[in-house]
Amino acid sequence: MSLEALLVLAAALFAIGLYGALSQQSIVMLMMGLELMLNGLIVAAAAFWYFVAPQRPDGQVLVLVVVTVMTIEMALGFAVQTAVFRSDEVDLTDQATGLSG
């Protein structure tokens, strides 16, 4: 276990999340891709804390912030999905064209 191995793992999780966020049709699945990207961030922040600066709390606080961002993304994502579905009966990204110019 080394800093490089953890960062490569973080990059893999981030890239898979990006693939999901770009390729999924369902808005809910798109949000799962975003969650997976944030999951990679957790790994990277924890790795930097452990392998670079374990005597400062910065890395731990960053993990806490990312976990918070995940919950906020979930809550607001589902709220937006509910609002969009209520107004247009849309649950696919391809149909959610309300903002397309």
Place this chain on the structure above:
Amino acid sequence: MTTIAFWVLAVASVLSGYAVFRVDSMARATFALALSFVAVGAILLLLDLDYLGLVVVVMMVMEMAVMAVFMIMYMMNPAGLMPMSMWHDKSRAMSIAVGTFVVLAAGALLVDWPERQGPPPPDITRQLGQGIMGSKMLVMMAVSAVILSTIVAALVLGSARSRYDRLGDDLDKRRSTDPVRGGVGR
């Protein structure tokens, strides 16, 4: 021992993360994502982050339980009974993702990272607590304000009819307009 555990967990988190977008049912995808989060939480435990690792596991299991409800609400392919394609633009998304991974992994492997500065403190959770109540308090205050506004925004977005629908934009209607009789507006 730690190394073996790390690689097993790393492979498990990546594979279950990939399975999220390959299984043919959104319910299964939720559980695959939960598995990926649990593996990441266990990796945090390997890094001596007892508290944060546990927080990640507990929070993400709860979050996926909530997510499963919404998954069923907006499910495209219930229980995988109806084989269908749930994705679009697959090859372009894959090439962008692979490109991102190559760039990030190259950065991780090629950058000359700084040396470790000192050992971890004896009580790691105490360090976090002292941090958020001391030098990093601004972060937590900002987070608390953001969470409060998230609660308000999610309620506003999620509610079908609010008091403004019932009582008008200035809340000055004498009688509330209800869809069915017998409510507050009689």
